[in-house]
Amino acid sequence: MRPFLLLSARPEVEAVGPEYTSFRRAMGLDAGRLEHLRLDVDPLGDADLGRYAGVVVGGSPFNVSTPEHGKHAVQLRVEADLARLAEHGLRTGSPVLFTCYGIGVLTRVLGGEVGTEHGEQAAAVELWLTDAGRTDPLTRGLPPRFDALAAHKESTSRLPAETVVLAASATCPVQLYRAGARVYATQFHPEVTPADFVARAQVYRHHGYFPASELVAVSERLTGASVTEPRRMLRRFVELADAEPTA
Incomplete structure (x- = not known):
């Protein structure tokens, strides 16, 4: 299997090593099936994206x-590489999943606003889930x-044309959307457990996601959370990608 x-x-x-581990475990893959490229270190270059069953994009402190x-x-290069990935997914129908920072890049590429x-x-x-989310394969x-x-700290302000919102929340109206056949983007982090x-x-x-003085309170709040469905969604992403050949 690819x-x-x-x-x-x-x-x-x-943070980057634990992020890889979180994705691998959530997707149910062994290390041999989840390759890893740090775009902040190495450019995407001439990588053959067609050899992969699917591609997932982690988060970043970049805005x-x-x-x-x-x-x-480095950020400009990363965003150019992710734009290339988005164009590949939209052109070929290959499964791609952008998360957090990635949804902002995709939104910009598609003509929306962040x-x-x-x-x-x-x-x-x-x-x-929206009505579309209740029927979408993912x-x-x-x-x-x-x-x-x-x-x-940022999110989708204006949804790009020809995208479909699949999930929302009271504080952020665009939490998950689909573009094209199989390009998805989440504002939330689907890979992490509360401990992660x-x-x-x-x-x-110290990056502004919450007051640093509230770390203990934030940690206690996260520890008490029960979060399971986003990781099920990642398993489903793998199942769908494995079920259909990509271009």
Whole structure:
């Protein structure tokens, strides 16, 4: 069976390894089936994306809404690579899943807008499926309402044309959408357990996702959360990708 690819864009070494482990476990893959490329270190270059059953994109402390002149050269390169990935998925119908930072890149590529009016501090957030979400192949097996872990300073302000919202929350109206046949994007982090998210919160406590002085309270809140359905969604992503050959 063909491998999957995880693209990371986290410069923090202490976060990028655990992110890979979280995705691998959530997707139910062994290390031999989930390859890993750190885009902050190595460019996508001439990678043959067609050799993968599917591609997933992790989060990042980068902000898409930062003015172009204020972005580091690494971030500009990462966003160009992710734009190339989006175009590949839309052109070929290959399964691609962008998460958190990635949804902002995809939204921009598709002509939508990203802003800061719907940010969410690190917490478990209740999501609900839209009518489209209840029938979409990726999400139709999920309950109508479920919790997911989120922490972001920016989100989709204006949805791109010809995309379909699959899940929303009270604080962030675009939590999950589909573009084309099999390109998906989540604002939340589908790969993490509460324990994973506590560890990540410690790494990013000074990055503005919550007041650093509230780390203990945030950790306790996350530890008490019950979050299972987003990881089921990742397993479903793998099942769907394995079931149909891609271009």
